Amino acid sequence: MPNLKMRFQEQIRYIRSNNPQTAFAQHILQNQHQYGQMNSIMTLPKPLSSPSMLLPYEQYYIQTLHEEGNLIPEQ
Numbered sequence: 001m002p003n004l005k006m007r008f009q010e011q012i013r014y015i016r017s018n019n020p021q022t023a024f025a026q027h028i029l030q031n032q033h034q035y036g037q038m039n040s041i042m043t044l045p046k047p048l049s050s051p052s053m054l055l056p057y058e059q060y061y062i063q064t065l066h067e068e069g070n071l072i073p074e075q
Contacts, residue, residue, distance in 0.1 A: 004038075008038045015028050015035060
């Protein structure tokens with residue numbers, strides 16, 4: 001499983017090549033959002049000891065934000 005940094009770099013490649021292959025790249029491209037370095041725009045909500053837990057925790061975190069009404073409509 002790729003780590004977070006690799007996944008982020010992949011997203012940036014999609015954005016720079018104008019390739020809306022993922023939901024994140026599509027959102028950035030369609031809404032003309034700015035993007036930057038990973039450490040300046042992303043923070044981990046919780047450090048995880050096991051990379052295999054990243055996807056389930058991401059899903060939980062996104063669901064929590066959704067229930068609180070803190071997601072933008074495209075998400």
